[in-house]
Amino acid sequence: xxxxxxxxxxxxxxxxxxxxxxxxxxxxxxxxxxxxxxxxxxxxxxxxxxxxxxxxxxxxxxxxxxxxxxxxxxx
Numbered sequence: 001x002x003x004x005x006x007x008x009x010x011x012x013x014x015x016x017x018x019x020x021x022x023x024x025x026x027x028x029x030x031x032x033x034x035x036x037x038x039x040x041x042x043x044x045x046x047x048x049x050x051x052x053x054x055x056x057x058x059x060x061x062x063x064x065x066x067x068x069x070x071x072x073x074x075x
Contacts, residue, residue, distance in 0.1 A: 018061065
């Protein structure tokens, strides 16, 4: 899965937040939905311009970000 095929960061779209190509749907919105327990099929019904591969790209993108940064977890 090459998330770059689905996700773009453009300073003129959504203030430079990561969005799905050809949309103004921010990747963080999809990840928030998934984190809240909303199933991918439900997410796709809410965002019909996306497909299953776009949802997978969001997860892959998040995984890559998690590898690149250290997030402090309070004890």
